[in-house]
Amino acid sequence: MKRFMIHIGLSLAIALGAAAPASPAKQTRAHRAAMRICKQRYKDAMRGARYLRGHDRRARRAQARKDREECERLAPK
Numbered sequence: 001m002k003r004f005m006i007h008i009g010l011s012l013a014i015a016l017g018a019a020a021p022a023s024p025a026k027q028t029r030a031h032r033a034a035m036r037i038c039k040q041r042y043k044d045a046m047r048g049a050r051y052l053r054g055h056d057r058r059a060r061r062a063q064a065r066k067d068r069e070e071c072e073r074l075a076p077k
Contacts, residue, residue, distance in 0.1 A: 027077060031076055034076055035072065035075055038071035039068075041067065042064055042065075042068040045061075046061065046064055048060065049064065
């Protein structure tokens, strides 16, 4: 009986261990893709702000930072 329980416990541990790493890998891939998009949008906004002057430039940069933070916050984990 003891041997039977050990085999069941080890089988469950192996099954759960094999299934667990598959799920976070997809989430990590989606997270990286979302972060890449956020970063590219931020860079594009900063490039666009380069041609503005004074207050408009500061406002555009501040808005780009806020947009990036929100994009990162909403990205899948």
